[in-house]
Amino acid sequence: MRPIDWIVLVASLVSIIAYGLYRSRGSNTVDRYLLAGRTMPWYAMALSIMATQASAITFISTTGQSYTDGMRFVQAYFGLPIAMIVICATVVPVFHRAKVYTAYEYLEQRFDGKTRTLASIIFLCQRGLSAGLTIYAPAIVLSIILGWPERLTTAIMGLTVVTYTVIGGIKAVTWSDVQQMGVIFLGLIAALVTCMVMLPNSVSVPDALYLAGAAGRLNAVTTNFSWNDRFNIWSGLIGSTFLFLSYFGCDQSQVQRYLTGRSISESRLSLLFNAVAKIPMQFFILFIGAMVFVFYLFVQPPVLFQHAELDRISTLSEFRPVEAEYNQAYERRRQAATALAAAHHAGDQSDEARQVAEYRAAQKDIDAVRARASKLVESTGGEQGFSDVNYIFLSFVTRYLPAGLVGLVIAVIFAATMSASSGEINSLATVTVVDLYKRYYRRDATDHHYLVASRWATLFWGAYAVAFAGWGKKLGSLIVAVNVVGSLFYGSLLGCFVLAFAFPRVRGTGAFWGMIAGEVVVFTVFFYGAVSYLWLTVIGCVVVIATALIVNTSRA
Amino acid sequence: MQDQDQVPDEAPPFLGTWPRIYVAILIYLCFIIVAFYLFTRAYR
Numbered sequence: 190m191r192p193i194d195w196i197v198l199v200a201s202l203v204s205i206i207a208y209g210l211y212r213s214r215g216s217n218t219v220d221r222y223l224l225a226g227r228t229m230p231w232y233a234m235a236l237s238i239m240a241t242q243a244s245a246i247t248f249i250s251t252t253g254q255s256y257t258d259g260m261r262f263v264q265a266y267f268g269l270p271i272a273m274i275v276i277c278a279t280v281v282p283v284f285h286r287a288k289v290y291t292a293y294e295y296l297e298q299r300f301d302g303k304t305r306t307l308a309s310i311i312f313l314c315q316r317g318l319s320a321g322l323t324i325y326a327p328a329i330v331l332s333i334i335l336g337w338p339e340r341l342t343t344a345i346m347g348l349t350v351v352t353y354t355v356i357g358g359i360k361a362v363t364w365s366d367v368q369q370m371g372v373i374f375l376g377l378i379a380a381l382v383t384c385m386v387m388l389p390n391s392v393s394v395p396d397a398l399y400l401a402g403a404a405g406r407l408n409a410v411t412t413n414f415s416w417n418d419r420f421n422i423w424s425g426l427i428g429s430t431f432l433f434l435s436y437f438g439c440d441q442s443q444v445q446r447y448l449t450g451r452s453i454s455e456s457r458l459s460l461l462f463n464a465v466a467k468i469p470m471q472f473f474i475l476f477i478g479a480m481v482f483v484f485y486l487f488v489q490p491p492v493l494f495q496h497a498e499l500d501r502i503s504t505l506s507e508f509r510p511v512e513a514e515y516n517q518a519y520e521r522r523r524q525a526a527t528a529l530a531a532a533h534h535a536g537d538q539s540d541e542a543r544q545v546a547e548y549r550a551a552q553k554d555i556d557a558v559r560a561r562a563s564k565l566v567e568s569t570g571g572e573q574g575f576s577d578v579n580y581i582f583l584s585f586v587t588r589y590l591p592a593g594l595v596g597l598v599i600a601v602i603f604a605a606t607m608s609a610s611s612g613e614i615n616s617l618a619t620v621t622v623v624d625l626y627k628r629y630y631r632r633d634a635t636d637h638h639y640l641v642a643s644r645w646a647t648l649f650w651g652a653y654a655v656a657f658a659g660w661g662k663k664l665g666s667l668i669v670a671v672n673v674v675g676s677l678f679y680g681s682l683l684g685c686f687v688l689a690f691a692f693p694r695v696r697g698t699g700a701f702w703g704m705i706a707g708e709v710v711v712f713t714v715f716f717y718g719a720v721s722y723l724w725l726t727v728i729g730c731v732v733v734i735a736t737a738l739i740v741n742t743s744r745a
Numbered sequence: 746m747q748d749q750d751q752v753p754d755e756a757p758p759f760l761g762t763w764p765r766i767y768v769a770i771l772i773y774l775c776f777i778i779v780a781f782y783l784f785t786r787a788y789r
Contacts, residue, residue, distance in 0.1 A: 263781065270774045274767045282754060402788025409781035422778070454755040457763065464770050468777055 190335060190587075194596030201372050201600035205607075206353045209365030213357030219639045222358035223290055223619050229449040233363050234459035238446045239467065240366035240373070241612035242436075245327035245605040246579070248373070248474060253494075253578035255478030256485075259408040261420045263475055266468045268430030272437060273464035277457040279690050280438045285453045290623045292444040292686070299689045301697030302628070307704050308685055309624035312441055313617060315678035320613045320650065321657025322674070324350075327606045328658065330579050331599070333497050335587070343658045346606050351651030354611045355644050359449060362611045369604035376601035377477060379594050380586065384480045387589060389487050396530045397483045403529060403545055404552050406479040409472065428727075435683035435726060442616040481585050486526045488589075489519050492562045494580040498572075502565050511565065515558045522551035614654060618646035677715060680729015681707035687730065688737050695741045703737030 190198075216222045254262050289295045293312065297305035328342040353361045388397055401407050411421045437443045437460065450456035492515045493499040502508045529544040566575045586598045622643045631638065681704045688695045688703065707729040714728060757766050 267774065267778065270770050274770060277763070278767065398788055405789075407788040408785050410778065410785045412782075452755055454757060458757070461766065461770060465773060468774075472781070 190595060190599070191592045193592045194599070197593050197596030198600045198603070201597065202349065202603055205365050205368040205372065205604060206349065208368050209353050209361040210357050212364035213353075213361035216358040216360050217640065218636050219643060221360070222640055222643055223615075223623070224445070225358075225360045225363065225449040227449060228451050229360075229363060229455070231450065231455040231458035231462065233367050234446050234450055234456065235462035235466075236370045237363040237366035237608075237612070238437075238443060238459060238463050239470075240370045240605070240608035241442060241446060242463075242609070243373070243605055244323050244609035245602045246323075246330075248377070248601060248605055249327065249330055249579050249582055251471065251474045252478035252481065252582035253580070255406060255475040256482045256581045257578055259406045260472070260475040260479060261408050261411050263409050263468065263471050264411070264420050264422055264425030265429050266471050267422065267425035268428065269433050269467050270464040271426070271430045272433035273460045275434060276438050277460055280686075281447065281456050281460070282453050283690070284444065284448060285450070285456065289448070290445075291441050291620050292439060293441070293620065293624050296685065296689060296700075300700045304685065304697045304701045304704070305624060306628070307701055308439075308682060309620050311678050311681055311704065311708070312439075312620055315674060315682075316440070316442060316613055316617055317650070317653065318657070318674045320610065320617065320654035323610045323613060324606060324654055325658035327602050330583060331602060333495060333580065335599070343655060346603060346610070347651060347655030347658070349603075350607045350610045350614065351648060351655075354614050354651065355647045358643070358647075359445065359615055362608075362615050363446070363449065365611065366608045369608040372597070372604045373601050376594075376597045377474060380582075380590065380598055381473075381477045381480060383590055383594060384477065384484050384585075388484060391527075392483070392487065392530065396533070397480060399533055400486060400526055400530060400548075401479045401483050403548055404482065406482050409475075431683070431726060431730070432679075435679040435730075439679070439682040439686045440616075441620050442612045445616045445619060446612070478582065481582065484585070484589075487523060489516075489523075491584070492559060493566070493577045494584040495575075495577040496580075496584070498566045498575065498577075499562075501571070502562070502569060505565070505569060507565055507569075508562070511558060511562050515555070515562070518551065518554040518558050522548070522555055525551045610654060614647055614650045617650040618643055621646045621650070673715075676725040677711055678708070678729075680711055680726040680731075681733055683726065684730040684733025684737075687734060692734070692738070695737050696744070698744065699737035699739075699741035700733075702740050703733035703735075706736040707733035 216225075218226075220226055251262060284292065284295060287295050287298055289298075291309070293305045293308040296308050324343055324346050328346060329339055331337060332339040332342050353365060385394065385397070392400075398407065413421060414423050415421070447456040447459055450459060491499055492512060493502075503512075525544065525548040529541070529548045532541040532544045535541075563575050563577070567573055583598075583602070587595055590598065622639060626642055626646070627634075627639060631642075634642075684707055685700050685704050688700050710732045711725050711729040715725060754763075757763055760766050760769060
């Protein structure tokens with residue numbers, strides 16, 4: 190980080206927070222503090238929804254994902270437009286007309302108090318666990334890349350988020366999100382343009398696309414079906430529809446974004462904007478990763494992108510043959526890529542087919558050597574299941590981007606973390622005050638009392654998130670940890686809301702016992718390891734509905 | 746329930762009705778998938 194990078198980083202963060210606080214003036218009632226007085230325009234909600242969903246690890250991981258595995262991850266978003274349509278047609282008008290602060294408040298109107306409370310507690314458990322990881326995941330990557338202490342990075346992010354969220358409430362969160370998305374888009378475009386500009390003069394943009402495609406990095410759609418394959422068009426259209434239905438329909442961190450809308454129409458537009466914009470945005474981020482791959486065809490990348498572990502194993506004698514083999518494999522791939530581009534230009538199909546085979550074989554060699562280096566990390570005391578995917582993009586940024594742009598991309602990581610984290614903390618505080626404190630402890634206090642309680646709850650959850658971030662270190666793979674935590678609880682919440690909207694005869698007792706049964710089954714399946722965690726949401730949802738129907742029938 | 750009737754369901758700013766907007770988004774989704782499929786095939 191050079192001085193200009195620091196200036197860009199600090200200026201970006203200060204302007205984001207200052208703008209958010211400026212726009213949050215007058216948040217002096219509970220309604221304004223938690224729901225912005227239901228006055229937000231659709232575009233602010235739309236960008237806030239996008240920013241809350243896209244945490245820093247999304248940008249770090251996604252680019253690394255396409256570098257190693259191609260662009261097929263984009264298919265995981267094919268269900269998003271379908272889910273958004275269902276939510277706009279069913280959930281949004283019901284929540285708006287019910288004039289609720291939280292999604293779970295509606296469950297008391299539809300079922301009863303105990304169902305609302307149980308759903309609130311499930312949400313607090315799930316989102317509370319995720320809140321720490323949201324801060325910790327990018328903090329550890331930044332710490333290793335930049336050499337900053339983990340605690341310092343976590344503290345900077347946590348304190349910044351807590352400050353503007355406590356002071357400004359949801360208005361500050363939403364308007365900061367708008368700024369943060371601006372910084373994120375700017376940083377990503379700058380990274381892509383720089384990457385393309387830094388390709389060798391002999392490699393044109395069509396050449397770059399051709400070479401990325403020949404290595405399987407532009408595989409945006411894969412149609413083969415397999416239960417073990419997470420990303421294909423079928424799992425994208427079916428599985429992710431359920432995931433996004435639960436995320437945008439039952440998770441208060443998202444529901445609260447569109448409850449701030451001044452009308453049903455504005456809330457719908459904000460969700461539909463995401464339905465339209467999210468897939469191209471993910472495509473764009475993945476495309477950056479593919480272009481970083483092409484860049485490293487002509488500039489030798491490190492054996493591993495996680496420099497701390499690479500430095501550690503570099504001192505070991507077992508690493509020397511791995512390194513020598515890697516240097517050879519890289520040179521072979523570079524020559525194959527150059528020869529392939531030349532054969533493609535010449536139009537000689539038989540030579541081109543031969544060069545493609547050589548290029549792919551060289552790529553396999555590189556992958557095999559990198560896998561051996563990863564095993565060496567594990568076998569010499571490093572993290573089990575070690576992967577450097579999350580470090581690829583930031584390693585490229587800090588090594589090759591010009592002064593100023595490094596600061597901007599680091600600001601993107603901070604901005605994405607803050608936007609996701611502030612949304613979580615704000616929604617946790619809202620559920621704590623509205624669904625528990627006001628519901629059970631102080632039903633008839635003044636508006637000012639609840640406003641103060643909301644600020645304290647925000648402060649509590651912010652401090653909790655920062656404190657819990659230290660625990661994330663013990664969870665192994667962070668992105669998997671985040672997904673597992675969500676999968677343990679989303680099924681029950683989704684099942685309960687499906688009952689509320691699609692099964693008018695089901696009463697509160699059925700829904701309540703359905704959720705209990707759902708959680709018991711999900712945790713049992715999880716601990717006995719019978720199926721992949723990706724199926725837990727579906728299992729939980731089905732158990733909730735089945736149990737509720739049985740209980741309802743027996744009581745009738 | 747009286748409150749619930751007081752929030753009107755406004756028409757969208759374009760295409761006249763919400764179901765038409767939803768259909769347009771589904772068509773857009775199909776278009777995106779086909780475009781990505783062709784992109785994949787072109788550079789496979």
